Amino acid sequence: MAEQFLEPVVENVYTLNLGPQHPSTHGVLRVVLDLDGEFIVRTDPVIGYGHRGHEKMGENRLYKQFMPNTSRMDYLSGMLYNHGYVLAVEKLAGIEVPERAKYIRVICSELNRISSHLLWFGTYVMDLGGFTPFLYAFDDREQILDILDRVSGSRLTYSYCRFGGVCQDLDSVFIDMTRAFLKRLRSRWSDYENLVTKNIIFIHRTRDVGVISLEQARQFGVTGPNLRACGVAFDMRRAEPYEVYDRLDFEIPVGTKGDALDRYYVRMIEMEQSCRIIEQALDQLPGGAFLNPKVPDRLRPPKGDLYFGFESARGQTGYYIVSDGSTMPYRLHVRVPSFGNLHVLVEAFQGTLLADAISTMGSVDLVIPEIDR
Amino acid sequence: MGKVNDVLQRFRGMPEGGTIVKDDAYKAGIAFSMQVPAERLREVAAVLNEMECYLESMAALDFQDTFEIVYHFNCFEPRSRFALRVLCGHDEAVPTVSDIFKTAMWQEREVHEFFGIRFADNPDLRPLLLPEDTDEHPLRKTFGKVNAYRRREEIYG
Numbered sequence: 001m002a003e004q005f006l007e008p009v010v011e012n013v014y015t016l017n018l019g020p021q022h023p024s025t026h027g028v029l030r031v032v033l034d035l036d037g038e039f040i041v042r043t044d045p046v047i048g049y050g051h052r053g054h055e056k057m058g059e060n061r062l063y064k065q066f067m068p069n070t071s072r073m074d075y076l077s078g079m080l081y082n083h084g085y086v087l088a089v090e091k092l093a094g095i096e097v098p099e100r101a102k103y104i105r106v107i108c109s110e111l112n113r114i115s116s117h118l119l120w121f122g123t124y125v126m127d128l129g130g131f132t133p134f135l136y137a138f139d140d141r142e143q144i145l146d147i148l149d150r151v152s153g154s155r156l157t158y159s160y161c162r163f164g165g166v167c168q169d170l171d172s173v174f175i176d177m178t179r180a181f182l183k184r185l186r187s188r189w190s191d192y193e194n195l196v197t198k199n200i201i202f203i204h205r206t207r208d209v210g211v212i213s214l215e216q217a218r219q220f221g222v223t224g225p226n227l228r229a230c231g232v233a234f235d236m237r238r239a240e241p242y243e244v245y246d247r248l249d250f251e252i253p254v255g256t257k258g259d260a261l262d263r264y265y266v267r268m269i270e271m272e273q274s275c276r277i278i279e280q281a282l283d284q285l286p287g288g289a290f291l292n293p294k295v296p297d298r299l300r301p302p303k304g305d306l307y308f309g310f311e312s313a314r315g316q317t318g319y320y321i322v323s324d325g326s327t328m329p330y331r332l333h334v335r336v337p338s339f340g341n342l343h344v345l346v347e348a349f350q351g352t353l354l355a356d357a358i359s360t361m362g363s364v365d366l367v368i369p370e371i372d373r
Numbered sequence: 374m375g376k377v378n379d380v381l382q383r384f385r386g387m388p389e390g391g392t393i394v395k396d397d398a399y400k401a402g403i404a405f406s407m408q409v410p411a412e413r414l415r416e417v418a419a420v421l422n423e424m425e426c427y428l429e430s431m432a433a434l435d436f437q438d439t440f441e442i443v444y445h446f447n448c449f450e451p452r453s454r455f456a457l458r459v460l461c462g463h464d465e466a467v468p469t470v471s472d473i474f475k476t477a478m479w480q481e482r483e484v485h486e487f488f489g490i491r492f493a494d495n496p497d498l499r500p501l502l503l504p505e506d507t508d509e510h511p512l513r514k515t516f517g518k519v520n521a522y523r524r525r526e527e528i529y530g
């Protein structure tokens with residue numbers, strides 16, 4: 001008789017609009033949920049509130065003019081998006097980059113990755129009801145924003161990279177600030193561990209919650225830390241090494257089960273690995289030019305198409321650029337990681353409690369303007 | 374480079390498989406690209422699903438003479454991205470792969486709203502990013518400000 005009660009009662013379904021202004025949706029996302037009691041029976045994410053038409057804009061701009069758009073897609077990892085875009089265009093147009101510039105870009109990108117993960121850490125724990133770690137995380141993140149502000153003049157939308165280098169050289173103050181920051185951040189790991197990682201309430205809210213299997217991840221194109229939590233060590237920095245990543249020693253953390261706790265672990269270890277990358281890059285930082293002065297303002301890449309994949313903070317991102325030999329791209333398509341990371345929730349939410357859905361949604365680290373483009 | 378070579382071998386042996394362009398130096402970010410006739414797309418996608426590849430990205434292009442849809446696949450191994458190219462006329466439909474790769478459901482919705490390309494048998498073609506009552510296809514080269522509208526051979530020729 002007990003099974004009778006577990007059958008979903010279709011006629012008693014309650015439809016709930018989660019968002020578009022709900023604080024735990026992290027951006028303007030609406031999720032239409034059909035609930036049977038407290039259990040979710042159907043999920044339909046509604047996106048597009050922040051659609052700005054970046055791809056259309058890209059077709060009507062010089063290659064150089066599209067640069068500010070890139071950091072406005074994913075505003076939490078703007079440096080990484082800038083970096084990927086200049087790499088794609090440099091590969092398409094065959095531009096030489098000085099060694100020093102490559103290291104500078106890697107250092108700034110990894111700093112940006114840590115700041116993005118720190119923000120995720122703070123807001124995720126706040127979604128689960130812990131307010132204090134949020135303040136700690138934002139305190140640490142503020143240091144990174146100051147460091148990046150010093151070289152790029154901006155806190156979030158950097159536009160720091162240029163075709164053939166970066167717009168400003170690093171100085172000794174930047175290097176000292178970065179080294180001091182790494183020391184400070186490492187002294188914080190034990191605080192985070194005691195506050196959150198070992199917290200029994202946190203563990204109960206995340207363990208075995210929102211499990212994404214490897215098969216689901218493949219079907220929905222899930223990448224980045226969410227994929228690595230399923231146990232696949234697939235990272236664009238290793239799989240298709242760009243810049244100087246092949247000269248740097250770092251590990252790719254992986255999980256086992258693909259639940260929210262695994263995703264948490266993977267991101268926390270990734271931050272420590274980014275610290276290692278920055279340290280090695282600072283040690284190896286060569287002298288010389290930071291910008292190739294021969295790059296023309298109006299680039300005319302040869303005809304043809306190119307796909308460039310790189311690892312942003314949320315996963316595998318790609319620029320697909322088709323050039324017709326003129327000064328503007330014929331087509332510019334961006335593959336964004338949050339697209340698949342959100343779509344998989346349609347299955348991951350199935351049959352879970354509404355409260356667990358909030359935990360799951362926070363754990364996949366969505367940035368909605370990136371999906372909307 | 375293991376799996377991508379298996380995929381390549383598999384397609385080499387297929388009768389009337391499309392033209393394959395190999396790129397050993399990975400210059401355009403792909404190991405090879407293959408032009409697939411629209412009516413064989415589902416067959417090819419089923420093989421790729423069986424070989425555990427994933428659909429990374431799907432981008433459409435508007436040319437004067439035709440639409441082109443570029444499917445980028447990848448398979449969790451270093452340097453293993455490859456592309457399928459499907460051409461379809463401006464008033465033709467493309468078979469859906471949304472029942473083979475689940476991510477294609479949203480990708481096809483996106484291509485459909487921005488280009489007006491119909492995907493036969495896709496059960497859900499509501500607009501994804503645009504408002505639900507929209508009747509324009511903004512990424513077509515006949516909409517809004519357009520820099521150039523070319524024929525396909527002008528770029529790949």
